[in-house]
Every structure is written in structure tokens, then in C-alpha cells.
Amino acid sequence: STYTITVEPVGREVECDEDQTILDACLRAGVWLPHSCTHGTCATCKVDKLDGEVDLGEASTFALMDFERDEGKLLTCCAKPREDVTIEADLDVDEDLEVHPVQDFTGTVLVLEDIAEQTKRLVVELDREIGFNAGQYMKFTVPAATVDGAEVGEVDRTWSIASPPGETTRLEFHIRNVTGGRGTDGWVFASLAEGDQVRLSGPYGRFVLKTSDDKHAILVGGGTGVAPLKSMVRHALEAGEYDGDLTLYAGGRTRAWLYDVATFRELEEQYEEFTYRPCLSDETPEEVEASGDDPHAYAYGMVTDVIESDHERLGGCRGYLCGPPAMVDAALKTLMSRRLFPRDIFREDFFDES
Numbered sequence: 623s624t625y626t627i628t629v630e631p632v633g634r635e636v637e638c639d640e641d642q643t644i645l646d647a648c649l650r651a652g653v654w655l656p657h658s659c660t661h662g663t664c665a666t667c668k669v670d671k672l673d674g675e676v677d678l679g680e681a682s683t684f685a686l687m688d689f690e691r692d693e694g695k696l697l698t699c700c701a702k703p704r705e706d707v708t709i710e711a712d713l714d715v716d717e718d719l720e721v722h723p724v725q726d727f728t729g730t731v732l733v734l735e736d737i738a739e740q741t742k743r744l745v746v747e748l749d750r751e752i753g754f755n756a757g758q759y760m761k762f763t764v765p766a767a768t769v770d771g772a773e774v775g776e777v778d779r780t781w782s783i784a785s786p787p788g789e790t791t792r793l794e795f796h797i798r799n800v801t802g803g804r805g806t807d808g809w810v811f812a813s814l815a816e817g818d819q820v821r822l823s824g825p826y827g828r829f830v831l832k833t834s835d836d837k838h839a840i841l842v843g844g845g846t847g848v849a850p851l852k853s854m855v856r857h858a859l860e861a862g863e864y865d866g867d868l869t870l871y872a873g874g875r876t877r878a879w880l881y882d883v884a885t886f887r888e889l890e891e892q893y894e895e896f897t898y899r900p901c902l903s904d905e906t907p908e909e910v911e912a913s914g915d916d917p918h919a920y921a922y923g924m925v926t927d928v929i930e931s932d933h934e935r936l937g938g939c940r941g942y943l944c945g946p947p948a949m950v951d952a953a954l955k956t957l958m959s960r961r962l963f964p965r966d967i968f969r970e971d972f973f974d975e976s
């Protein structure tokens with residue numbers, strides 16, 4: 623059966639199938655609700671239920687506590703309706719944020735190449751145009767497979783779009799291999815090949831470049847956390863969609879773990895408002911020099927160390943942090959110690975796939 627979801631305080635009504643999540647129905651109907659992980663762990667999508675029965679789905683017990691369940695809260699990314707439902711969401715959204723309804727796409731793998739240690743670039747040509755905001759992500763359907771002799775069904779895996787919104791039919795992704803991961807070790811790094819067809823849906827996420835302001839954007843990425851930041855940087859610079867300065871801190875253990883260094887250096891040459899700071903945590907200037915590279919082309923230490931020595935104060939800036947949760951937490955603390963308010967810091971956590 624299909625039920626009606628009423629979203630307060632805006633009073634929008636959306637049709638939702640009984641085996642569809644409330645979030646999915648709303649995003650596909652162009653009604654934007656807050657969300658981040660879309661699989662029941664981050665709690666960003668928590669809302670009040672005013673009326674109606676739902677199946678709470680796979681909401682984790684830490685994202686939705688027992689007392690919250692008793693109070694009638696639900697996670698829209700997990701909950702499915704059992705009758706008509708009314709929810710009240712805190713729609714504290716950026717008014718300049720254009721809402722691009724989630725849609726299903728098929729695509730052809732145009733490029734699948736190694737770009738760093740355990741890291742691939744995937745470029746997909748879509749069957750039609752997509753609209754998205756710089757920083758958002760897509761959900762891929764990982765095909766069913768045989769794992770250790772057992773049949774396993776399809777699963778979803780999410781990767782951030784690294785290309786800018788101006789490129790409407792060709793999406794770029796950066797994918798880090800995770801040993802034993804179904805989507806990476808078992809698919810992208812195993813059987814996926816150029817020319818293959820893929821299925822994906824999107825765009826998802828609320829980690830987006832605030833194109834309406836002109837604050838100095840401090841973008842901090844660890845590993846493939848650079849992906850959504852690359853989309854933001856290219857959108858800001860090449861499409862002239864941002865009025866402030868941008869500084870990108872990209873962290874890696876060694877040069878072998880960094881990628882697109884030449885691309886970012888070229889952008890830095892071309893655009894005065896852009897600064898690129900590749901940071902090496904496990905390599906010294908001496909080692910870089912000994913291998914014939916210019917030691918001054920890199921900063922040394924964790925991204926947080928480098929930010930600390932670069933800036934006394936960051937009040938009035940805007941922070942965009944993306945990477946493993948531990949790195950994001952550390953960077954958040956650093957920015958706050960430099961007087962950046964939490965409300966001016968946006969984060970996207972990349973959890974390793976299981």
C-alpha cells in the first residue's frame with residue numbers, strides 16, 4: 623500500500639510506499655529533509671512524529687535512543703509508514719540551497735584508474751543530466767555476488783561526487799579500498815571495469831558549499847575526503863560560484879597517498895583566491911628532497927598541525943571538513959581553537975565500509 627506523509631511545518635504532502643523510507647519518498651518528491659548518512663547511524667534525520675504508525679526500521683540504538691522512541695521520534699532514513707503519517711522536521715535549511723530531487727540513473731564506467739595507494743578514480747557517464755549541489759554524494763547499487771561460496775544480495779554504497787555541478791552527465795568519484803569491503807574490495811577494486819554499466823541514485827547529503835556567502839572557506843580533507851572538496855573548489859573557481867577565498871588542506875601519510883596534486887597546483891596558479899596545502903604526516907622534507915621532489919611544495923605534519931601554524935585566528939571563516947571521523951573531530955577542535963564557531967563548520971564523516 624501507499625500512504626501519505628505530511629511534512630510540517632511546511633504542510634507538504636508526499637506519497638510513500640509501505641516498503642519505502644520516509645526520507646526516500648520526500649527526497650524523490652523534491653521535499654528536502656535534513657539527512658547525512660542515510661543508513662541509521664548519524665541521527666541527522668531525526669524528526670518528531672505527530673501522528674500515524676511507522677516501522678522504525680534499522681535505526682541504531684545510539685542514533686535513536688529508547689526514550690526518544692517513546693517520545694515518538696523517528697529517523698526518516700529508516701522509518702517506513704504503516705498508515706498516513708505526519709512528521710515535524712527542523713527545516714533549518716539554507717534558502718539558497720537548490721533542491722534537486724533524488725532520481726535513479728544508469729551509467730557507463732568511462733574511467734577506472736589508480737590515482738594513489740589503494741585509491742581509484744571512477745568516472746561515470748550518466749544516461750541523462752543530473753542536478754546537484756557541490757559536496758553531495760551518490761548511492762551506488764553494488765550487484766549481487768558470490769562471496770566465499772555464498773550468494774549475497776545487492777547492497778548500497780555511497781561515494782561523494784568530486785566533479786563540479788556544471789558537468790551534468792559525467793560524475794567523478796574517488797574510492798579508497800577497504801579490505802573485505804563489499805563495495806570496494808569486492809567490486810570496484812575487483813570486478814568493475816571500464817565499459818561496465820552501473821546503477822546509482824542521488825543526489826544525497828547536506829554537506830554543500832554555501833555559495834551565498836563570501837567567507838574564507840577552509841576546506842580540510844583526509845584521504846578521499848578530498849572528493850567533495852574538489853567539487854566545491856572547481857565549482858567555486860571555474861564557474862565563479864563563490865566570492866570568498868578558498869584554502870584546501872589535503873592530508874595524506876606520504877606523497878603516494880595524495881592525488882590530483884598537479885590539478886590543484888594548476889588551479890592555485892590560475893586563481894589568486896585559491897591556496898592548496900598538501901600535508902604529509904609520515905614524510906619529512908629531507909625524504910621528499912632525496913627523491914628529487916621540491917620539499918617546499920608540501921607542508922609537514924597532520925592537517926591540524928599545519929592549520930595551527932598557518933593561522934592564528936580563523937574567526938569569520940567557514941570550515942568544511944571531510945574524512946575519517948577521527949580526523950574530522952580533530953580538525954573541528956583545531957578550527958574552534960582558532961575562533962571558528964561550530965555553526966560555521968560543516969562536516970561529512972566517511973566511515974569505512976564493512
Ligand code: FES
Binds near residue numbers: 658659661664699
Ligand atoms: Fe543518518 Fe538518518 S541516521 S541520515
